[in-house]
Amino acid sequence: MSEEEKKKEPWIKAGFHRMKEKMAVPVEDDDTSEIALKKRRFVVIVIFGIIMAIVAFIISICISSGGVISVTEAIGALFSSIMKGGQNLNTVELYIYQARLPRAIAAIAVGAGLSIAGCMYQAIIRNPLVDPYITGVSSGAGCMAIAVVALGITIPFIGSSSSLYAIPIAAIIGGIVAFAITMTIAEGSGGSPTNYILAGVIVGFAFSSVQTIFLSLAQKNLTNAMWWLFGSFANITWENAWIVFVPAMGISFIAMLWAREFNLFMMGEEQAKQLGLNVVRFKRTMMVVASVLTAVCVAFCGIIGFVGLVIPHACRMALGGDHRLIMPASIVLGAMLMLFADLIARTAMSPLELPVGAITAMIGTPIFAYMLMKKGRDYNG
Amino acid sequence: MDEPVLKISRLCKNFDGFDALKNIDLELGKGLMIGLIGPNGCGKSTIMKCISKIHDMTSGSIEVDGKDIVKLKPAEVAKLVANVPAESGPTFGMTVMDMVMLGRYPFVDRLWWETKEDEAAVRKALRTFGLDALRRNQVSMLSSGERQRALIAKAYVQEPKLMLVDEPTSHLDMKYKLDVMEYLQSMARSDMTVLVAEHDISLMARYCDLCVIMKKGQIVTIRDPKEVVTEQLIRDVYEVDARVGLDVDGEIYVLPKRYVKI
Numbered sequence: 001m002s003e004e005e006k007k008k009e010p011w012i013k014a015g016f017h018r019m020k021e022k023m024a025v026p027v028e029d030d031d032t033s034e035i036a037l038k039k040r041r042f043v044v045i046v047i048f049g050i051i052m053a054i055v056a057f058i059i060s061i062c063i064s065s066g067g068v069i070s071v072t073e074a075i076g077a078l079f080s081s082i083m084k085g086g087q088n089l090n091t092v093e094l095y096i097y098q099a100r101l102p103r104a105i106a107a108i109a110v111g112a113g114l115s116i117a118g119c120m121y122q123a124i125i126r127n128p129l130v131d132p133y134i135t136g137v138s139s140g141a142g143c144m145a146i147a148v149v150a151l152g153i154t155i156p157f158i159g160s161s162s163s164l165y166a167i168p169i170a171a172i173i174g175g176i177v178a179f180a181i182t183m184t185i186a187e188g189s190g191g192s193p194t195n196y197i198l199a200g201v202i203v204g205f206a207f208s209s210v211q212t213i214f215l216s217l218a219q220k221n222l223t224n225a226m227w228w229l230f231g232s233f234a235n236i237t238w239e240n241a242w243i244v245f246v247p248a249m250g251i252s253f254i255a256m257l258w259a260r261e262f263n264l265f266m267m268g269e270e271q272a273k274q275l276g277l278n279v280v281r282f283k284r285t286m287m288v289v290a291s292v293l294t295a296v297c298v299a300f301c302g303i304i305g306f307v308g309l310v311i312p313h314a315c316r317m318a319l320g321g322d323h324r325l326i327m328p329a330s331i332v333l334g335a336m337l338m339l340f341a342d343l344i345a346r347t348a349m350s351p352l353e354l355p356v357g358a359i360t361a362m363i364g365t366p367i368f369a370y371m372l373m374k375k376g377r378d379y380n381g
Numbered sequence: 382m383d384e385p386v387l388k389i390s391r392l393c394k395n396f397d398g399f400d401a402l403k404n405i406d407l408e409l410g411k412g413l414m415i416g417l418i419g420p421n422g423c424g425k426s427t428i429m430k431c432i433s434k435i436h437d438m439t440s441g442s443i444e445v446d447g448k449d450i451v452k453l454k455p456a457e458v459a460k461l462v463a464n465v466p467a468e469s470g471p472t473f474g475m476t477v478m479d480m481v482m483l484g485r486y487p488f489v490d491r492l493w494w495e496t497k498e499d500e501a502a503v504r505k506a507l508r509t510f511g512l513d514a515l516r517r518n519q520v521s522m523l524s525s526g527e528r529q530r531a532l533i534a535k536a537y538v539q540e541p542k543l544m545l546v547d548e549p550t551s552h553l554d555m556k557y558k559l560d561v562m563e564y565l566q567s568m569a570r571s572d573m574t575v576l577v578a579e580h581d582i583s584l585m586a587r588y589c590d591l592c593v594i595m596k597k598g599q600i601v602t603i604r605d606p607k608e609v610v611t612e613q614l615i616r617d618v619y620e621v622d623a624r625v626g627l628d629v630d631g632e633i634y635v636l637p638k639r640y641v642k643i
Contacts, residue, residue, distance in 0.1 A: 034478050034516070035500050126470070260493060264483055266473045274433045274464045275539075276456030276487040320519070321475030324493060 041325055049332030053108065056339040060107075061100045063347055086238075102241035103233045103342060106300065107356075110233075111307055111338025113248035113297040115330040116255055118308030119315075120290040123262040123323065124283055125193040131309035132294040135196065135287065136203035138303045140178020141171035141295060142229060143211040145302075149225045150218035167228060168240070168299035175295035178203050183287060191280070193269075196287075230355030231304035233342050244300050251293045252331055258286070259323035266321060306361040307334055310368050317375045337364060384447050386411050386542050386574040387432065392441035394427055394598075401427045403598045405441070409543075409576065409591075414569035416585035416606065417578040419595035420619050425578035426467070428595075429545040432576075433464040446542045459487035463536035467548040469528070472520040477512055477531050478503065480520050484538035506534040510564060526557030533564060544568060546577045550584065562588045586610045586633035594618055607633060 062074045069077075074096060081089050081097035089097055117132035125134070133139070147153070148170040185199035218225045227234065236244070261282055264272040273279045298304075315329040341359040348354060385408040394402040402424045409415055417425045430436040432443055434450055443450050445461045453461075463484070472480065484506075485499040507513040510530045520528060529549055536544055546565060550558040558581065566588050569575040579585050585592060586606040594601040594609060596618050602609055610633050615623040622638040 033497070033500060035495055035497070039494065123473075126473075128473075257492060260486065260489070263475075263479065264486055266475055267480070267483060268466075268470055270430070270435050271464075271466060271469070271483075273435050273455065274459060274462075275483060276454075276459035278455060316474045320479065321473045322479055 038322065038325065041319070042328065045319075045325060045329050045332065049328065052336055053332060053339075056336045057104055057108070060104050060339045060343045061096055063343060064095070064100065064350075098238070102238050103236050103346075104339060105241045106233055106236040106244045107338040107342045108335040109245040109248035110297045110301050110304065111311075111334035111336070112252050112331040113293050113334075114304065114308040114338075115311040115334025116252040116327060117290045117293045117297070119312035119323070119327060119330050120255060120262065120286055120293075121308075122312055123265050124286055124290075125196055126265065126268065127193060127197065128313065129309075130197065131305070132290065132297075133204070133303070133305075133308070135182045135200040135291055136178035136207060137175040137291050137294045138298055139204040139207035139211065140181075141175035141298045142303055143178075143207040143214065144170040144174025145228050146211050146214040146218060146225050147174075149221045149228070150214040152221075165240075168243075171228075171299040172295045174207070175298065176291065178207050179288075179291040179295075183284075187284075191283070227355070228302040231298075231302040231357035232345070232353065232355055233301055234346075234353055236300060240300050244296065247296045248293060251289060251296070255286075255289060255293070256324075256327045256331075258282075259327050262323040262327075263321070302357070304338075304357040304360060306357070306364050307337060310364050311337065314368055314371055317371050385409055385444075386446055387576070388444040389428075389432070390442050392428070392431060392443060393439045394424075394431055394436060395439040401598050402431070402438075405598075405600055407593065407600065407603070409574055411542075411574060412569055412572045413590045414566050414575045414577065414588060416589035416592045417576060417595065418580075418582060418585060418592055418618070419601075423595045424598040425595060426547055427598075429464060429547055429576070429578065432543070433462045433545055434458045435464070456487040459539060461541055462543045462545060463539040463541035465532050465536045465544070465546040465549060467551060469520075469532060475520050476517055477520055477523065478507070478516040480531055481506060481512075481516075481534045481538060484535040487539065502538050502540075506538045509537070510534040525552040526554070526560065529553060529557070529561055530564065533561070537568065542574065544573055544575045546575065548578055548580065550579060550581060558584060582610055582615070582635045583633060586635070610635065 058071060058074065061078060062069055062071055069092065073092065077090075077092045077096045078101070081093035084093070086097055114132050118130070121130045121132060121134055122128060145167045148166050153170070154166055182196070182199045182203045185203070186196040189195040189199070215222070215225060261272075261277055264275055264277050265282075267275075269279050269283075272282075294308075311334045312326060312330050315326045315333060319325040319329055337360060338356075341356050341363055344363070345354045345356040345359045348359075387407065387409040389405050389407040392402055392405040393400065405424075405428060417428070419425055427436065431438045432445070432450070434453075434455060438451075445458075448457075448461065450458050450462075481503050482495060482499070485495055485503065489495050489499060504513065507516055510533060512527065512531055512534060515523065515527065520531060523531060529552075533546070533549070536546075544565075549561050549565070553561065562584055565575050565577060569590070577585070577589070589606055591603060592606045592609045593603045594614065601618065602614075610625055612623060612625045615621065615625065615635065615637075624636045624638065626634055626636075628634055
């Protein structure tokens with residue numbers, strides 16, 4: 001055998017080996033209803049999700065930077081504080097009612113909201129690398145939020161709440177303006193998924209550069225600005241927790257009504273159109289819905305990364321390609337990850353609080369890497 | 382004579398100043414398998430996309446089963462016309478069952494879940510196309526031939542009057558090519574009109590009842606494959622020399638000669 005032939009030999013073997021791994025596995029021809037099977041899985045996800053969310057919620061209110069209180073004490077204090085309507089509370093009740101409950105509520109909403117937004121974008125744009133910040137929402141929101149911090153802007157007429165609402169309002173405006181610009185550019189260039197990503201990336205860069213300028217101006221308030229940029233639930237109180245929770249959860253649940261249409265989108269826009277979906281209208285509406293959802297999530301808690309990218313993928317890997325299962329699972333898993341991330345953020349190095357965005361990635365990366373290695377071979381996007 | 386299933390009159394399609402289709406007139410009857418033949422870029426796919434309303438036509442009219450498609454809602458068109466694409470991109474973890482079930486989308490008027498009837502239709506299609514055992518596998522795991530059959534099954538569960546199939550055999554080996562054509566022909570025999578765009582002329586001549594020859598956005602001729610597939614026609618349409626003959630079974634074969642510029 002010549003030298004050249006020897007070189008070719010192992011390469012051919014490697015090719016053959018890979019082919020064997022990719023073979024499909026046949027199943028029995030039985031009359032089990034696949035729809036009934038899916039409905040069962042859906043019910044399991046919902047029940048398991050509710051149980052796990054309650055468990056995560058209880059763990060989250062039991063543990064604090066001050067120490068651990070028993071589950072019975074925490075639940076007792078939780079109910080008694082709610083019964084008292086937040087008035088005349090003792091120390092434990094006060095702590096749970098004022099400090100932990102609003103944070104937990106916001107964490108659930110933001111985790112669920114970002115996961116659903118990521119799931120929607122990935123389906124519409126048909127790109128696995130897409131996250132909720134792909135249309136420039138986070139950069140626009142970040143830019144405006146930092147501008148408020150840097151320039152010390154306050155909102156007239158609302159008195160003491162001014163500092164509480166100035167950043168969120170600016171962030172929502174910035175996020176929606178950035179998205180509007182992205183959408184105008186993308187639709188002007190034909191509205192293809194790739195053009196949406198490109199438009200989002202350049203709008204993101206533009207706003208980020210302005211944000212950097214504001215950051216350098218914000219020398220005195222740099223810590224404030226950094227907190228927002230890395231994400232934190234530290235500023236969540238009863239006053240603003242509802243403003244995050246109601247729209248974020250509401251939009252997330254409503255978006256699930258279109259799960260079948262998201263399934264159709266997986267076949268590509270032309271096929272979706274051919275199967276009777278008004279593709280242009282659906283895409284535009286869902287882009288707006290997902291962007292508003294993202295803007296609501298980042299407004300009060302800042303830019304929390306990772307969740308929106310990875311949670312939908314983890315659910316797809318575990319459950320397959322049907323959005324009727326992926327979307328509820330994303331809500332549950334996103335909320336849980338965020339609750340645990342917030343728990344670690346406030347307790348790990350207490351009394352110092354860590355940015356929650358860093359924690360989500362720290363918890364999520366090894367789990368996701370493990371899933372990718374286990375299931376990645378069969379997983380295509 | 383029955384009403385034609387497809388009636389196209391004076392159809393024009395213009396893309397930014399380029400006339401992709403020029404004054405197309407075409408009438409197709411029930412239960413026929415029709416081959417659409419022509420070089421790349423001659424408008425085969427465009428005509429199909431206009432019929433299934435993926436593209437809006439510039440002028441002219443298209444009637445399917447006597448109904449003007451311009452006046453129909455997308456879901457109503459989807460019940461009359463099914464379109465099998467030339468290729469499908471990534472399918473994001475979708476199973477074969479999930480994909481074929483998408484074909485029932487125009488029929489499901491309630492929220493979220495399909496009915497038992499929808500599922501029965503899908504299972505029947507999966508069995509017909511030999512995919513039932515693979516129904517829980519991801520589409521990405523299938524071979525090209527199986528994937529093509531799954532795409533046809535998806536179109537089949539739409540229960541269309543007219544099936545448009547774009548280059549169904551482009552990535553397939555000989556066995557799967559014949560396989561796919563047999564399936565398409567049996568659908569045509571069960572009263573569905575099947576319009577197939579394809580480059581393998583020998584294969585088309587064997588299976589199709591009629592051949593529509595296109596060139597530069599226009600229909601050149603519509604006739605029986607045995608009359609239409611000639612060396613002269615190949616030279617006119619594809620601008621290459623080819624040997625056209627009959628094999629021992631009396632079937633047409635086309636062998637292109639090595640490229641010589643004419």
